[in-house]
Amino acid sequence: MTKILVVDDDPNVQRLLRGTLKQEGFEVVVAGDGAEGLHLWGTETPALILLDVSLAKLDGYQVATRIRAAEGPGVHIPIIMLTAEKEVEQKVRGLRAGADDYLVKPFHQAELLARMKSLLARFSSREGVGGVRPPLGKLLAFYGAKGGVGTTTLAINAAIAFHQEHARRVALVDGVLQFGDHRVFLDLGNDRKSISDLVSAPSIDADLIKSVMVRHDAGIDLLLAPPSPEDGDLVHEAQMDQALTLLRTMYDYVVVDVEKRLGDLTLSVLDHADMIFVVMTADLSCLKNVRLVLEALGRIGYEASRVKLLLNRSNAFTGISVQAAEGALKRQFEFKITNEYRVAISAQNSGTPFSYSKPDSPLARETAQLAAEVERAFAPAAKAASRSA
Ligand SMILES: Nc1ncnc2c1ncn2[C@@H]1O[C@H](COP(=O)(O)OP(=O)(O)OP(=O)(O)O)[C@@H](O)[C@H]1O
Ligand SMILES: [Mg+2]
Secondary structure, eight states: OOEEEEEOSOHHHHHHHHHHHHHTTOEEEEESSHHHHHHHHHHHOOSEEEEESSOSSSOHHHHHHHHHHHSOTTOOOOEEEEESOOOHHHHHHHHHHTOSEEEESSOOHHHHHHHHHHHHHHHHHHHOSSTTSOOOOEEEEEEESSTTSSHHHHHHHHHHHHHHHHOOOEEEEEOOTTTOOHHHHTTOOTTSOOGGGTTTSSSOOHHHHHHHOEEOTTSOEEEOOOSSGGGGGGOOHHHHHHHHHHHHHHOSEEEEEEOSSOSHHHHHHHTTOSEEEEEEOSSHHHHHHHHHHHHHHHHHTOOGGGEEEEESSTTSOOSSOHHHHHHHHTSOOSEEOOOOHHHHHHHHHHTOOHHHHOTTSHHHHHHHHHHHHHHHHHHHHHHHHHHHO
């Protein structure tokens, strides 16, 4: 069945389109805002998108622009913009952003279907519609509820586990631009290229990204933070967004060690996240911060189901038991990782992550389990994508 993605915030339009399209034998997925639309484009691999212009979070023009930037060569999903105005300017803007056609609301069912079918026919004869583009890589954000809880440790080792246990192509991004630790954890000198080498170029493309990625012996590719803190400020959210969009077309997983400050740069990472791991330990200041972070993410509009609580050093004595912590937060931890200080600290100080050098340690085994659960969580989407291909 041909899958259509409807991106519109108006429940009436959603209902109308869902009904009409289902009657015509289409499968329909609906997104209520631009960010969700972009996400479903990646996970659902629709054959065509009906895209409203005025949307929350990302408007229709931005969604179309991002999709066109992220599509691989020779790939093109047909997009029909839905606009409320007859102004030529809006239409031109839509077409320039990458739309193939537009309809002015309210439109006639017959006209909508005719335009959809002509676009589907045109693009299916050219490249088989929709599923030709492999789904976007998953972006996993590791976000520490406070400093020193093990965010970097877990981001690095999980990234390695996806490659070693599941043969995934993995990009690991050090998003802590001022004081990123990946060079220390991975024993890499300050001469290695970093994300700040991207920003001097007029535009970021796949070749440029490839030229700054650093290959690690464990088989993953790294996008490092700049070697000196003052260069961290060179990277702005638009560039971070562009870099992540491209990385998602090149890798199965993009794992990001995220800066704690909840500013524009952090949000430009979290906007991409399929899962946000909020890393914490069982102590009072973490519990307080986790509550604040969950509230803030909710206010910004992140779907609660994408946010996972990760309790690190779960069996360390802190005076607060796992049950008490879960009780205080009124929810359960999705993931728990054991406390094994010797393994963690010696891996860090020798610059060899435990998932690579000590795969049989409990710490590495539990990190591998986390990776396996994430794999399982994404499996249905991957299957759906290959079915529609
Ligand atoms: N599961 C664990 N068991 C024992 N020690 C751990 C564990 N995870 C991390 N550590 C140790 O905790 C310390 C902090 O780890 P890490 O640097 O990864 O935290 P972080 O949250 O990234 O810190 P920062 O806020 O400085 O970025 C390190 O010494 C690390 O070895
Ligand atoms: Mg860190």
